[in-house]
Amino acid sequence: MSLLEIRNLSVEFETVKGTFRAVDGVDLSIGENDILSIVGESGSGKSVSMLAVMGLLPWTANVTADKMEFEGRNLLTLSSKERRKIIGQDISMIFQEPMSSLNPCFTVGFQIGETLKEHLGLDRNARKKRAIELLDLVGIPAPEERLKAFPHQLSGGMSQRVMIAMAIACNPKLLVADEPTTALDVTIQAQIIDLLVNLQNEKGMALVLITHDMGVVAETAKRVVVMYAGQQVEQQEANGLFATPHHPYTHALLDALPERSLGLDRLPTIEGIVPGAGDRPDGCLFSPRCKYVQDDCRASVPPLENISDTTLRCFHPVDLEGQAT
Amino acid sequence: MTAAIEGHELKRYYQVKGEGFFAKPTILKAVDGASFSLESGKTLAIVGESGCGKSTLARLATMIEKPTEGNIFISGADPHAHGGAEIPRLRQDVQIIFQNPYGSLNPRKKVGVILEEPVIINQNVSAADRRRLAETMLDKVGLRPEHYDRYPHMFSGGQRQRIAIARALMLKPKVLIADEPVSALDISIQAQVLNILMDLQEEMNLALVFISHDLSVVRRIADQIMVMYLGKVVEQGEASTIFANPAHPYTQALLGATPAVDPKLRRERVKLTGELPSPLNPPPGCPFHTRCRFVQDICSSTAPPLETKFERLVACHFAEAAVES
Numbered sequence: 001m002s003l004l005e006i007r008n009l010s011v012e013f014e015t016v017k018g019t020f021r022a023v024d025g026v027d028l029s030i031g032e033n034d035i036l037s038i039v040g041e042s043g044s045g046k047s048v049s050m051l052a053v054m055g056l057l058p059w060t061a062n063v064t065a066d067k068m069e070f071e072g073r074n075l076l077t078l079s080s081k082e083r084r085k086i087i088g089q090d091i092s093m094i095f096q097e098p099m100s101s102l103n104p105c106f107t108v109g110f111q112i113g114e115t116l117k118e119h120l121g122l123d124r125n126a127r128k129k130r131a132i133e134l135l136d137l138v139g140i141p142a143p144e145e146r147l148k149a150f151p152h153q154l155s156g157g158m159s160q161r162v163m164i165a166m167a168i169a170c171n172p173k174l175l176v177a178d179e180p181t182t183a184l185d186v187t188i189q190a191q192i193i194d195l196l197v198n199l200q201n202e203k204g205m206a207l208v209l210i211t212h213d214m215g216v217v218a219e220t221a222k223r224v225v226v227m228y229a230g231q232q233v234e235q236q237e238a239n240g241l242f243a244t245p246h247h248p249y250t251h252a253l254l255d256a257l258p259e260r261s262l263g264l265d266r267l268p269t270i271e272g273i274v275p276g277a278g279d280r281p282d283g284c285l286f287s288p289r290c291k292y293v294q295d296d297c298r299a300s301v302p303p304l305e306n307i308s309d310t311t312l313r314c315f316h317p318v319d320l321e322g323q324a325t
Numbered sequence: 326m327t328a329a330i331e332g333h334e335l336k337r338y339y340q341v342k343g344e345g346f347f348a349k350p351t352i353l354k355a356v357d358g359a360s361f362s363l364e365s366g367k368t369l370a371i372v373g374e375s376g377c378g379k380s381t382l383a384r385l386a387t388m389i390e391k392p393t394e395g396n397i398f399i400s401g402a403d404p405h406a407h408g409g410a411e412i413p414r415l416r417q418d419v420q421i422i423f424q425n426p427y428g429s430l431n432p433r434k435k436v437g438v439i440l441e442e443p444v445i446i447n448q449n450v451s452a453a454d455r456r457r458l459a460e461t462m463l464d465k466v467g468l469r470p471e472h473y474d475r476y477p478h479m480f481s482g483g484q485r486q487r488i489a490i491a492r493a494l495m496l497k498p499k500v501l502i503a504d505e506p507v508s509a510l511d512i513s514i515q516a517q518v519l520n521i522l523m524d525l526q527e528e529m530n531l532a533l534v535f536i537s538h539d540l541s542v543v544r545r546i547a548d549q550i551m552v553m554y555l556g557k558v559v560e561q562g563e564a565s566t567i568f569a570n571p572a573h574p575y576t577q578a579l580l581g582a583t584p585a586v587d588p589k590l591r592r593e594r595v596k597l598t599g600e601l602p603s604p605l606n607p608p609p610g611c612p613f614h615t616r617c618r619f620v621q622d623i624c625s626s627t628a629p630p631l632e633t634k635f636e637r638l639v640a641c642h643f644a645e646a647a648v649e650s
Contacts, residue, residue, distance in 0.1 A: 041511035041512065041513065041514075042482075042511055155600050155601070157600055158600065185374035185375055185538060185601070186374070186538060186539075186540070186579060186582045186583055187374060187578055187579065187582045187597045188374075188600070188601075189582065189584075190581070190582035190584075190594060190596075190597070191596075191597070193584075194594075194596075212511060212512065213584065214512065214586050215541070215583065215584025215585050215586055216584045217586075218584065218585070218586040218587075218588075219584045219585075219591070242586055242587075252513070253512055253513060254586065256512050256513050256515070256516035257512060257516075257541070257586060258515075258516070258519070258541045258542050258544065258545035258546075259541045259544065259545070259585055259586065259587060259590055260586070260587065261545070262544065262545065266520045266523060266524075267516040267519055267520050267545070268516065269513065269516045269517045269520060270513040270516075270517075273481050273483065273484075273514070274511075
């Protein structure tokens with residue numbers, strides 16, 4: 001049985017200019033011990049879809065889904081009190097900006113202890129012991145002294161480690177990492193990614209990695225979901241996706257990577273920009289930028305379909321030779 | 326042929342107040358001895374993590390700051406000679422693009438005004454000619470003439486970066502300095518902007534100084550590379566030589582930490598333990614010795630000189646061991 005099961009998740013925001021669909025029909029299923037990566041450019045709805053699962057969206061957001069279950073419990077109908085028991089304990093999240101996700105007014109030890117007190121009800125000594133254990137686990141040297149440190153005394157990499165320590169404090173079954181390394185230097189990024197994957201292995205938790213860095217995805221994820229303008233366009237095993245992307249968008253996105261075009265004079269590009277709130281086309285959202293666009297793409301939105309081991313939203317997927325069918 | 330831009334033993338030190346009221350000020354060596362020479366039409370990439378001095382070097386090259394020691398030459402002329410009398414003229418030849426296109430364009434000015442400002446300040450051109458110049462430049466960077474009357478907030482990040490490029494090229498400079506020009510952009514947009522940079526470099530025969538931490542981009546665009554660590558140059562030479570076989574342990578670690586989609590491009594990950602030391606209090610001897618895997622006693626006492634080894638400049642006592650590993 002899968003840990004998190006999502007069918008047809010949509011998130012809408014009411015704006016002055018009308019309803020904006022930030023997430024449109026996302027299907028996800030995350031098993032135990034799984035590493036799933038959600039990739040997409042900015043504004044593709046990758047963060048919003050996971051924030052919806054966490055229940056962290058503001059009240060203006062209208063979350064709908066056919067099914068959103070965590071361990072068989074329907075997250076949509078849970079009372080917020082019950083939901084808070086799951087969030088932070090069984091599902092936890094790490095955010096992009098480590099420097100601004102920690103509260104600057106409290107010590108690191110206090111902030112880690114908060115989670116432990118709330119969810120596990122540990123007393124002061126037990127909290128301290130566990131906090132030291134956690135800091136040690138995420139590779140912070142001299143953890144006992146670090147407990148008394150304030151966030152401004154830590155570097156970006158250290159802050160992110162503290163965030164990870166907080167997130168894994170209650171041994172979650174699912175960890176959502178939202179762009180955990182975007183703000184960090186490459187050598188520190190490598191350390192944090194290694195740490196996350198090791199923790200995932202040791203603790204047997206499931207990891208959802210939200211990122212726009214294809215390299216990070218290729219080196220860590222088992223399965224990949226590609227999102228474009230709020231829609232899920234492709235889902236595949238990581239190896240398959242990078243070898244034979246079937247959606248024209250995935251195909252073009254991978255081609256645009258600098259490392260894939262070392263022999264070429266210029267980088268292949270995707271013309272145009274991601275459609276915004278006001279200028280979404282009818283039919284397939286990628287159709288104005290797609291190389292293989294045909295009449296039916298402009299007329300109606302392709303459904304999300306399973307084709308062998310790939311979930312696709314495309315009428316004319318790209319085959320192995322890079323030709324549209 | 327004289328180089329378009331040349332740096333000779335550039336140093337830039339800052340005085341920083343010590344902690345506490347009576348503490349002595351300390352010296353921060355942001356750039357500590359960097360030399361380079363770049364011809365028209367070529368690209369020099371400056372690579373390193375945050376705090377390594379790459380942006381300070383950009384400030385020296387653009388004559389925003391005066392080097393503490395050493396000289397900079399723009400087409401053979403030293404701007405800081407004769408009390409800086411030549412600076413206004415030479416500044417027209419060196420232009421810069423910044424990292425964040427949301428911060429570098431004045432939100433209260435129209436694109437046309439932004440583009441014409443450098444011409445108004447530096448040259449005597451009629452309003453009609455200026456407008457024509459701005460419109461051709463907009464066309465060159467892939468924007469339309471009607472964008473002339475719009476404000477920066479009406480553009481996406483990628484388009485803003487194009488405006489920034491257009492502004493930098495309005496004066497037909499000889500040297501273009503790009504300080505992390507694509508790191509704030511999505512992959513597909515990044516490819517577009519890189520292509521524009523390469524096209525315009527070819528067309529205008531620009532010497533391009535490309536500052537970046539993203540080695541996959543650098544590999545694509547650079548002719549020469551300079552790797553910096555805590556203000557010191559650790560390795561410098563032809564890009565192809567260094568990418569094929571990096572000789573400094575730090576360069577190796579940087580390359581290993583850069584995630585790659587293609588398994589063939591992946592290098593064995595050299596794990597860097599620890600964090601970047603504070604530039605205020607750099608370790609004695611070789612600045613990298615605290616994180617280096619080849620470290621021996623000599624490294625913590627004597628700073629290695631930048632020497633020619635294996636067809637490039639490298640500052641390491643044990644470059645031989647590093648190359649063979």
